[in-house]
Structure formats: structure tokens, C-alpha cells
Amino acid sequence: MNTKIPSVVLSLAVLLSPTGASAQTLQLQSARTSAVQTAVPMVAVNPALGGTSLSGLQSGMDLKTTVSGVGIPVLQTAPALQVGGAELSAAPGEAVFPSLELAAAQAAAPAAAFEAAPQVMPVAAPGQAVTPESAGAAIEASAAGQQGRSLTGKNASKLKKLVSAFINKIGFNQTGEEKVSGTFLTGQAKPVLLPNGARPDAPPDVPEGAANGALDLNTIHGVEVLDASAAPGIFDAGPIVLQADARDAAAVESALRALVDAETSKYGITSAELETVHVKYVAGKGHQADTIFAYFRQSRDGYTVRGSHLGFTVKVIKGKPVVLASTAKLFPKIAVDTTPRFTEPELRDAAVNYLGINPQQMGLQMEQVGTQIVHIGSTWRAVQLYSVETLPFMIAVDVVTGTPFAWDSRANAGEAAAASGQVSGRGVAEGPTKAETVPDVLPMARMDVTLSNGQKVQTDAQGRFTSDVTKKSEEGETDATAKGDVTFQATLSGKFAQVENQGGKTLTVSGTLKPGEEASVVYNPTGGSEEDIAQVNAYYHFTQLIDYALSHGINDERIQRAIRIRTNIDDECNAYYTPGWPSLNFFKSSSNCANTAFASVIRHEGGHFIDDMVGGIVNGGLSEGWGDIFSMFMSNNPIVGEGFLKNQEPNYVRHGENKHQFKDYDEVHDQGQVWMGFAWKLRKALMDKLGPEAGAAMAEALILPTLFSKASDIPTAIAQVLLNDMDADGNLPHETEIRAAAQIHGVTIPKSPGAAGLFTYASHVITDVQAVTAPQGAEGAAVKAKMTFTAGAMLRGRVRRELERFLDQQDGVTYQLKEYRGWLSSDFLLVVEGPEAQVRQVTDAIQNWFRALERDNA
Numbered sequence: 054m055n056t057k058i059p060s061v062v063l064s065l066a067v068l069l070s071p072t073g074a075s076a077q078t079l080q081l082q083s084a085r086t087s088a089v090q091t092a093v094p095m096v097a098v099n100p101a102l103g104g105t106s107l108s109g110l111q112s113g114m115d116l117k118t119t120v121s122g123v124g125i126p127v128l129q130t131a132p133a134l135q136v137g138g139a140e141l142s143a144a145p146g147e148a149v150f151p152s153l154e155l156a157a158a159q160a161a162a163p164a165a166a167f168e169a170a171p172q173v174m175p176v177a178a179p180g181q182a183v184t185p186e187s188a189g190a191a192i193e194a195s196a197a198g199q200q201g202r203s204l205t206g207k208n209a210s211k212l213k214k215l216v217s218a219f220i221n222k223i224g225f226n227q228t229g230e231e232k233v234s235g236t237f238l239t240g241q242a243k244p245v246l247l248p249n250g251a252r253p254d255a256p257p258d259v260p261e262g263a264a265n266g267a268l269d270l271n272t273i274h275g276v277e278v279l280d281a282s283a284a285p286g287i288f289d290a291g292p293i294v295l296q297a298d299a300r301d302a303a304a305v306e307s308a309l310r311a312l313v314d315a316e317t318s319k320y321g322i323t324s325a326e327l328e329t330v331h332v333k334y335v336a337g338k339g340h341q342a343d344t345i346f347a348y349f350r351q352s353r354d355g356y357t358v359r360g361s362h363l364g365f366t367v368k369v370i371k372g373k374p375v376v377l378a379s380t381a382k383l384f385p386k387i388a389v390d391t392t393p394r395f396t397e398p399e400l401r402d403a404a405v406n407y408l409g410i411n412p413q414q415m416g417l418q419m420e421q422v423g424t425q426i427v428h429i430g431s432t433w434r435a436v437q438l439y440s441v442e443t444l445p446f447m448i449a450v451d452v453v454t455g456t457p458f459a460w461d462s463r464a465n466a467g468e469a470a471a472a473s474g475q476v477s478g479r480g481v482a483e484g485p486t487k488a489e490t491v492p493d494v495l496p497m498a499r500m501d502v503t504l505s506n507g508q509k510v511q512t513d514a515q516g517r518f519t520s521d522v523t524k525k526s527e528e529g530e531t532d533a534t535a536k537g538d539v540t541f542q543a544t545l546s547g548k549f550a551q552v553e554n555q556g557g558k559t560l561t562v563s564g565t566l567k568p569g570e571e572a573s574v575v576y577n578p579t580g581g582s583e584e585d586i587a588q589v590n591a592y593y594h595f596t597q598l599i600d601y602a603l604s605h606g607i608n609d610e611r612i613q614r615a616i617r618i619r620t621n622i623d624d625e626c627n628a629y630y631t632p633g634w635p636s637l638n639f640f641k642s643s644s645n646c647a648n649t650a651f652a653s654v655i656r657h658e659g660g661h662f663i664d665d666m667v668g669g670i671v672n673g674g675l676s677e678g679w680g681d682i683f684s685m686f687m688s689n690n691p692i693v694g695e696g697f698l699k700n701q702e703p704n705y706v707r708h709g710e711n712k713h714q715f716k717d718y719d720e721v722h723d724q725g726q727v728w729m730g731f732a733w734k735l736r737k738a739l740m741d742k743l744g745p746e747a748g749a750a751m752a753e754a755l756i757l758p759t760l761f762s763k764a765s766d767i768p769t770a771i772a773q774v775l776l777n778d779m780d781a782d783g784n785l786p787h788e789t790e791i792r793a794a795a796q797i798h799g800v801t802i803p804k805s806p807g808a809a810g811l812f813t814y815a816s817h818v819i820t821d822v823q824a825v826t827a828p829q830g831a832e833g834a835a836v837k838a839k840m841t842f843t844a845g846a847m848l849r850g851r852v853r854r855e856l857e858r859f860l861d862q863q864d865g866v867t868y869q870l871k872e873y874r875g876w877l878s879s880d881f882l883l884v885v886e887g888p889e890a891q892v893r894q895v896t897d898a899i900q901n902w903f904r905a906l907e908r909d910n911a
Contacts, residue, residue, distance in 0.1 A: 245445060247459055249409030253446060256460040257427035259360030259382070268321045270381040271765055273772050293376040299369045302332045305345050308374070309365055320363070321385025327363060328352045330668045333761045335606055338754040340780040343369040346761035348668045351383050354391040356435050358384055359427045362671060364763045368779055377776050380765045389426050389433040393452040397421070400437045400450040407457035408448065412441045422633050425449075429458055440633035442617070447633050463629045473519045474566055476500055476512055476543055478576030480589035483688060485647035485696040492580035495593040498600070499548035504566070505540040511548060514600070520566055539566045545576070545592045549599045549615055552592050556584045556621030556641060583642060587620045587650035591639065594655040601687055602663055605757050611666035620650045626698075628654050630661040632670070637662065645699055653694050654706075656684040668763045673721035675770055678728025679760065685709050686753060691733045709733030714799035715767055727798040728767050732756050735774070735794040739787065751787070771795045772802055783845070838892045840883040840899065848906065849879040856883065856899070865891050 247253055260267045297308035310324035317323055327349040335344045344366065351361035366378035395403075401419070405411050412419040422438045427449060436449035436458070447462040479492035496516030503509055510518045520539065542563040545552035553559055562574040577585035595618060602612060617636040625643035628650075630636070637658045639650035660680030661670065670676045681693045691709030698704045710733065713726040735755070740748030755777045764770035771791075778785050785791075792802050844852040853872060860868045866887030873880040883899075885892050 245461055247408060247446065248444070249407065253461045254429070254458045256447075256462075257359055257429050257449075260384070260428055266384050266386050268381065268383045268385055269765075270319075270379060270383075271769055272380070273378050273769075273776070295367065295374040295376060297374055299343070299345070299367075299372060299374040300334075302334055302345065305367060305374050306332045306347060309347055309367075309376075312376070313363075320381065321383055322351060326351055326353065328357060330763075331609065331761065333609075335758045335761065337780075339751065340784075340786050341754060341777065342779050342781045344758060344777065345369070345374060346758070346763075348761065348763050353387065353389065353426055354435075356391050356424045356426045358387065359425045362668075362763060362765070366762050366773060366776055368776065370779075370781060370783060377779075378762070378769075378773060380763070380769060382765065387426065387433055389435055390453050391426070391435040393435075395450075395452060395455050397437070399455070400452065401439065403450045403455050403457045404437075404439045404448040404459075407450075407459060408441070408444075408446075412444075417444075418442045420634060422447075424452075438633070442634055443619075443636075445629075445631050462633050463631050473517060473570075474502070474541060474564060474572040474574070476502065476516045476518070476562060476574055476576075478545075478560075478589035478593065479578065479580035480586050480593055481651060483652050483690075485651045486583050486586050486590075486642070487647070487696070490586075492577070492586055492589075494575065495589060497543075497545075497547070497576065497589075497592060498596050500543055500545075500592070501547050502541050502543045517571075540564070541566060541572075543574075545588055547592070547596065547615065549613070550592050550595045550618050551615050552588050552618050552620060554584065554588050554620050555623065560585060560588050583648055584621045587639065587641075587648050590652065591618045591620050591637070591650045591655060594652045595637065595659050598656050598659040598663075598683060598687065601683070605753055607663060607667065607757060607760060609667045612663055616662065621648070628658050630658045630665070632665050635662055635665070647696055647699065649697070651696075653684045653688060653690075653692075654697065656687055657681060657693060659683065664760065667760050671763050672766055674719070674724030674767055675728055675764065677722050677725025678732070678767070681707055681709070681725060681729035682732045682756065685729065685733055686736070686749075686756075689749070693729070712797055717766075724767065727800065728770060731767075731771055731794050731798055731800070734797055735790060738790040738794060742787075742790065755787070755791075768800050771800050775802055835887065836889045836892050837884060837886045838896055840881075840885070840896060842881050842883075842903065844879055844881065849874075849881075852881070852906075855902070859898070860885070860895070863891070863895055866895060 245253065262269075293312065295305060295308040295312070297304040299305065306329065310327065313320050313322070313324045313327065328351075330348040330350055331346070332348075333346045335346065337343045345368075347365045347367065349363045351358040351363070361383055363381040363383060364379065365376055367374045368377050369375075401421075405419070419439055419441045422440045424435070424437055426433055426435050428434075429449075434449075434451045434456075435453060436451055439448040439450070440446075440462070441448070445461055445463045446459045448457065448459045450457045476497040477494050478497055480495045481490055482493045482495065484490075496512075496514070498512055498514045498516055500512045500516065501509065502512060502518050504520055506520075508520055510520055512518045520541070540563060542561060544561045545559060560576045562576055564572040564574045566572050576589050580586065599612060602608075614635075617634075619636060619638045622638055622640045624640045626640065626646035626649075628637070628639045631638065637655070639648070639654065639658075640646075642648040657680035660683040661676055663683070664670050664676045664679045684693045685691055692705045693708070694706030696704055697706050707722075707726055707729065709730055711726045711730045713723060713730060715724070715727045732752070736749060736752035738748075739751045739755075742748060743751060755774050758777055759770050759773045762770070762773045764773050775785065775788065775791050778787050778791060780786065795802055849872070853870065856870060860866070860870075866885055868886070869882075869884045871882045873882075885895055887895075
């Protein structure tokens with residue numbers, strides 16, 4: 054909608070009755086710049102009824118119209134409303150103006166929540182343009198109370214819950230008139246507006262191609278592309294042996310940085326412009342060689358370049374660190390000013406003004422989440438990033454110009470008397486909650502428990518904990534009965550998860566400990582409430598997911614943190630993960646879909662969190678696939694979201710037995726089917742080959758470490774799995790199964806000459822000696838000798854260099870040396886020409902050297 058009304062100035066009056074009347078009043082007024090006031094009819098909002106009663110206008114009208122670009126709410130009749138001579142109309146699917154909704158939430162709050170009744174706050178002075186900042190400031194001031202006073206303690210908490218409910222409402226437009234793509238389970242998100250009433254900015258993009266200053270590398274070192282259907286351009290270089298102790302991560306990182314500095318023409322930057330994300334040593338399982346995954350991002354003056362990355366896969370072959378794969382997106386010629394012109398408080402104020410609400414006054418935390426160089430609107434900018442709890446936005450402020458942006462961020466003296474307890478909850482181990490569901494009793498692992506004697510303990514994997522009930526409280530008294538009893542309490546909060554129920558109170562349990570006895574408490578003891586089951590499910594399944602990741606070597610410290618999990622959000626048919634301020638979000642059930650807080654969906658969304666924490670979400674399709682892989686592998690079930698949909702077949706979201714063909718241009722959820730489908734089919738093939746238990750374990754060992762490689766696309770990730778299969782001698786025991794699973798999805802891994810071994814050497818005697826015309830002045834008969842031999846990838850560079858050095862020193866002979874590269878080895882053809890005696894002397898010397906190489910590398 055492009056309607057502009059510069060001649061109309063709006064003011065918003067929020068009248069909060071201190072007597073707590075059942076109907077509070079919101080008043081919207083319009084004024085021309087000439088100060089001639091034209092009253093817009095008053096709207097009375099009745100929180101108890103959840104609707105509006107209209108005075109002076111026909112009933113049934115809605116507060117769903119905004120003025121594009123300024124986000125000012127107006128009343129709308131059909132088809133439009135005349136306000137001060139300007140006709141205003143709404144675009145389809147446009148949500149209620151959030152600041153007005155917030156005012157209604159405040160009107161519904163107890164009057165005691167404010168230290169004083171707020172006064173009418175003008176949106177803009179007569180003669181001044183209306184802006185989102187001025188509108189937001191009015192709401193902010195009315196929320197804070199007269200003279201900017203803040204909310205009082207307990208009432209601030211109450212209003213925070215109202216604000217959270219308001220965010221849920223405006224964050225997901227219920228009209229159903231318009232849908233857009235987002236980072237959701239199903240790929241369909243509803244429109245969301247900023248609290249200032251405006252649509253979010255487009256998120257930063259990542260420039261593609263050399264013409265836009267991007268340098269892309271995607272290399273499996275040592276592979277020759279022999280199949281035209283293979284992914285182009287990713288297999289073209291030889292293995293690189295690092296001069297470092299493979300057991301020393303710091304030494305390997307230093308050697309990789311030296312490699313970058315030695316090849317600045319290739320990488321376009323120096324190692325000084327790289328910040329380390331991780332250098333991760335992953336011990337091989339079974340036949341696998343150990344692997345080191347090194348991952349970096351480009352930076353400039355302390356600002357991380359958004360979308361940049363440089364990753365290396367280093368295999369430990371016969372004790373030596375060998376670079377076998379690298380991937381990069383770098384911006385060598387990036388032009389950006391990184392000198393701040395504003396202080397951090399000034400940047401924060403700009404972010405707050407752009408949002409239109411003051412998070413602190415709403416009882417919400419606003420966190421500084423780093424500095425980046427981002428590409429927005431064809432311009433590179435150095436920005437400060439902010440995130441506000443419960444808001445699905447990332448806010449950025451340009452440190453040079455002060456320009457704010459905001460985009461949708463959603464894709465832990467004597468013998469003590471011991472007592473013990475166990476905490477469990479009734480949830481659903483697998484599948485959605487249905488009317489006929491009989492809930493399972495699930496252990497609440499890693500959960501925080503607070504005791505009345507001041508102790509804080511955490512449950513173990515079985516939900517059990519122990520305590521010294523004789524320990525005294527901070528006041529010096531033993532908080533127990535004469536028998537030594539101590540009370541305890543727990544909420545759904547622990548080492549990895551903090552559950553917040555959006556449909557009501559979050560569950561808590563309490564009990565009493567007695568020496569020598571075990572107290573047992575159960576969340577949702579009757580198991581009859583869908584909302585309670587959702588809360589238990591959220592805590593249990595996310596904790597299980599993190600434990601699973603840790604047990605399989607994904608032990609990055611960034612995933613070992615407690616994140617917010619919001620359940621029973623008043624919406625339907627989706628779930629999502631938000632980065633920045635990490636959270637998982639699950640919707641209530643409806644006639645169309647189950648409550649989305651169940652095992653498969655929780656694992657999927659948690660998979661996004663893990664991908665994000667281990668180096669960031671590099672590729673949307675891969676991240677969707679990662680979520681599905683965690684769901685499938687943990688449940689031993691190829692169906693993701695089984696039972697998600699009601700009253701239709703199929704009732705699931707995705708299936709590991711799909712045969713979707715890889716395409717670069719696919720939507721991310723479609724593309725993710727290739728990665729998850731490949732993983733499931735490889736797992737199935739390995740289980741057939743090795744047995745169910747060993748095969749499943751091998752699939753996990755091949756697939757899950759790929760997360761550390763941060764492959765830039767799905768074909769590269771699949772090729773990385775093949776590298777993960779390599780043993781310490783360069784052999785690939787499961788190559789056939791890996792290639793077959795990839796081929797089902799249209800991904801062809803380039804052919805290799807077989808597992809000849811990286812250090813192997815095989816030679817043949819002189820196969821052909823022919824008489825040729827002797828060079829003028831040469832003594833003796835002239836001959837041409839041909840030698841063919843093979844050198845493994847770890848030796849071929851040395852072989853070539855040594856042969857060329859030796860032959861260049863031989864007077865009277867000429868030579869030609871040709872190399873035909875494969876993945877694990879190279880075939881050579883050497884032709885030596887000259888007097889027969891000299892030729893034989895040279896070729897004999899070469900043969901003897903080859904034999905010595907074989908002995909040294911046997």
C-alpha cells in the first residue's frame with residue numbers, strides 16, 4: 054500500500070482507568086496541520102470479551118489498517134475510511150498495528166501495574182511528519198507511565214506475560230490471507246510486523262559470483278572429474294601435507310594459516326583476516342582415520358563478514374595431517390568503513406527507537422549479539438547487532454551512519470545424612486498427542502532442583518538427585534523438621550532447556566526429602582492435559598537431543614547452554630527456531646494439526662540450533678536436512694513429523710525414503726530432502742551390510758562429523774561423507790554404499806582410480822626401447838625409453854619434483870614427464886631419449902630410487 058497523508062497528523066490517547074473498569078478506552082485522533090481537529094470515533098476495548106465495541110461507527114469494523122511506511126493504526130470501514138480528508142486502506146493480510154495492540158494489553162493489565170496513570174501521549178506534534186519512531190515513543194511513554202516511570206516488580210512480570218502474548222498474536226497474522234516463506238518446519242510462515250508497525254527489512258544477502266566480489270572455493274583435493282554429471286568445480290586439486298604435529302590442534306591451525314598466507318592469490322586474503330570458529334579433532338571409529346575440521350570466518354577490524362567462511366578437512370594419514378578438502382566463500386575486495394561514529398548507547402537507542410518499544414520498560418532483555426559486516430541493499434555496512442527476548446527479529450545499526458535495520462530472524466564435621474529424589478513427567482516418547490494417547494513416564498534429566506536448605510542440585514540422566522539434608526541454610530539453621538525433612542522444588546528448567554508455557558502457567562513440582570528415602574514427583578501426573586504434555590515433551594526431547602549430540606562427538610561448548618523453549622503458542626501447524634537469542638517455538642493443536650511439541654518436531658528444530666551453534670547455518674537446505682537427520686537417527690524411523698497433520702494422508706512432513714533429485718534452485722525444505730534422504734539410505738545400506746547395530750553406528754560416524762566441515766552445499770557434504778570413510782591407509786571401505794545412496798538423489802560423486810593408497814608406489818620395467826635417429830654429434834646408437842609407473846597421492850608431488858631435478862642434471866639426454874591425476878594416485882609416463890648407455894644408466898638409477906621409496910613407505 055502506497056497511500057501517503059503528509060497533511061494528517063495523528064495522536065494516540067491511551068486512557069488507563071485506575072479503578073479497573075471492565076472496558077478501557079483507546080482513542081485515536083486526527084488533526085490537520087492547520088490544527089483543525091477532526092475527531093475519529095472512540096473505540097472501547099473490552100479485554101474480557103476480547104473484542105471491540107464501537108461508538109459512532111457501525112459494529113464489526115476492525116483495527117487492522119496501517120498507513121504504509123509509518124505504521125499508524127486507523128479504523129477501517131468497507132472499503133475505506135475517510136480520515137481528515139485522506140482515504141486509508143489496508144493491504145491483504147496486514148496485521149494489527151502492534152503498538153495499538155500493546156496499548157490494549159496494557160489496558161487489560163491491573164491498574165496497580167503502573168505507579169501513576171499515564172497521560173495522553175501525542176504521536177507527533179502539529180506540523181511534523183508521523184514516523185515509526187514517534188509512534189513507538191508514544192506507546193513507550195504510555196507503557197512507562199507518567200513522567201517516564203517504570204513498571205513495578207511483580208506487575209512488570211505480569212505485563213511481560215501480556216507482552217509475550219501480544220507478540221505471539223501479532224507475530225503470526227491469523228487472517229490466513231497471505232503467506233510468506235520463513236525458517237519454519239513446513240516452510241510456510243505468516244506475515245510478521247515490527248513493533249513499530251512496519252514490515253521488517255529484507256535480511257542481508259550474500260553476494261554471489263566474482264562479478265559481485267565473491268570468491269568461491271569448493272575443493273576435494275586430489276579428485277579428477279571423470280563423470281560429466283558430477284558437481285562441477287569441486288574436485289580439482291591434490292592433497293596437501295601440513296608440516297605440523299597432527300595431535301596438536303594449535304599447530305595444525307598455524308600450518309593452515311601459513312598455507313593461506315602462502316597462497317594469497319588463491320584465497321584473496323591473509324590469515325590475519327581470519328577469525329577461528331573451531332579447530333576440531335574427531336577421532337575415527339573403527340576403520341576411520343582421525344579427522345581435523347578447521348573452520349574460519351573472514352573479519353575486518355574485528356567485524357565478522359556475514360556469509361563468509363573458509364573450511365578445511367584434514368585427515369591424519371600415517372600420522373601426517375593431510376588437507377583433503379576445502380571450501381570457502383570470501384570477499385577479498387570488500388569496501389566498507391568500520392570506524393564507528395556513534396557510541397554503543399547511541400547505537401542501542403537507535404535500535405530501540407526503530408523497534409518502537411523500549412524492551413527494558415516492558416521487562417524484556419535486549420542483548421548485544423556481536424558486530425558484523427553485512428550486505429544490505431547492495432551496500433556493505435559495519436553494524437552492531439541486537440536481539441530482544443521473545444521478539445523474532447535481529448536488529449542492526451550501522452556504526453558509521455546510525456541507520457537501523459531489522460529483519461525476521463526465524464529458516465546448567467561428621468558424615469552427611471543423604472536423601473534422594475526423582476523427577477519425571479508424563480509426556481509422549483514418540484509421536485504426537487492424540488485423544489487416545491496414554492502418556493509415558495519420562496525421566497527429567499539435567500533438571501535444576503532447588504532445596505529449602507539453600508542447596509541447588511541437578512538431576513542425572515534418570516532424573517534422580519541426592520542431597521545432604523543436614524546442610525544448613527544461609528541463615529545458619531537447618532531447614533528441616535525434627536526428622537531432617539527438607540522440601541524441594543523444580544520447574545521445567547535445567548542444563549539445556551528452559552520451558553515457557555505460552556498457554557498458561559509453566560509446570561512446577563515440589564516434594565519433601567527424608568533421610569534414607571527417595572522422594573518421587575511427576576509433572577503432569579494425570580497425563581490428561583495436552584498443554585502439560587507439550588511442556589514435558591519439550592523439556593525431555595530437547596535434553597535427549599543434546600545428550601545424543603554430545604555422546605556422538607558434537608561436544609561444542611556452544612550447544613551446552615540452556616535455551617528458551619516456548620510451548621502452546623496460539624497458532625497452528627508449524628514450529629520454528631530463532632537464532633540470535635536462541636529459542637525453539639511450538640504451536641498449539643487445531644482441527645488441522647497436532648500440537649507441534651512432540652519428539653520428531655522438537656528434534657528437527659533442535660537440529661537447527663545445533664547447526665547454528667557449530668559454526669552457523671551455512672546452507673538452508675543442509676540445515677533442514679540436519680534437523681530431519683537428528684529426528685530419523687534418534688527415532689530409527691524415516692518419517693519426520695508422523696501424525697503432524699490431521700484428517701489427511703500422508704499425515705507427515707517429510708520421509709527419508711524420498712527420491713527427490715538435487716537442484717540448486719529448490720526451496721530449502723525440498724532441497725533438504727536430498728541430504729536427509731541420502732543419510733537414511735546410507736544408514737539402511739550399512740545396516741544391511743554390517744548388521745542393525747553396527748550399521749546404524751557406522752552411519753552416525755560417517756554422517757554426523759560432517760557438521761564440523763560446514764559444507765557449503767549438499768553435494769559437497771555428501772563428498773565429505775566419502776572422505777569421512779577413509780581409513781589411515783587411504784582406503785574407502787564403504788565407498789560403494791555411499792555412492793549408491795548419493796546417486797538415488799541425482800548426486801554423482803566423481804570416480805576415483807580405486808584405493809591404491811596414498812603412500813603406495815607401483816612401477817614397471819622399461820616397456821619399450823626404440824632406435825631413433827641420433828642427435829648430430831652424439832656418440833653411440835640413440836634410443837627412446839618409456840617408463841610407466843604409479844605414485845600414491847602422498848608421494849606423487851615428491852616423485853615429480855625429484856625426477857625433474859635429477860633428469861635436468863643429466864647431460865646428453867632429453868625427457869618428457871606426463872602425469873595423469875586421480876583422487877588417490879597419479880599415473881606417470883616418462884620418456885627418456887639419448888645414447889643407449891646413458892638412457893639405461895638413467896632408467897636404472899630411477900628404478901633403484903623407486904625401490905627405496907617402496908621400502909621406506911611400506
